[in-house]
Amino acid sequence: MSEQQTEQTDAQSAARDIAEVPAVEIITAAAVNLLSAAAIKCGLSEDPENETDLDEARKLINALAGLITAGAPEISDSHARPLRDGLRSVQLAFREASAIPDEPGKGPGEKYTGSVI
DSSP states (O other): OOHHHHHHHHHHHHHHHHHTSOHHHHHHHHHHHHHHHHHHHTTOSSOHHHHOOHHHHHHHHHHHHHHHHHHHHHHOHHHHHHHHHHHHHHHHHHHHHOSSOOOTTOSTTHHHHOOOO
8 A cells, every 4th residue: 555545544544533523522622722732831831931922822812712602502511611710710820920911801812701800
């Protein structure tokens, strides 16, 4: 089998695998990945001096807030509640890490969630 055929077979296998995963699991996994990355970029890691990047954190938090806001009605409150709690935690961590805090309601993700203060 050629390398191209192997790649096509791998892609078809991956598509079949993802087709079997419920949407709630895909949405939740994406949110957890965004949440984890945002936490690290906000300085909530073992090496905050080298991993903090508030510009990147803002982007991740905005994406996370949008996903949670749009996905919450689809994934049920029992799945959305812990994601909202995590989102609020990284929003507060972002505020604490910022040398010049955003105005209330203007921080990352707050256009979706409202002010976190």
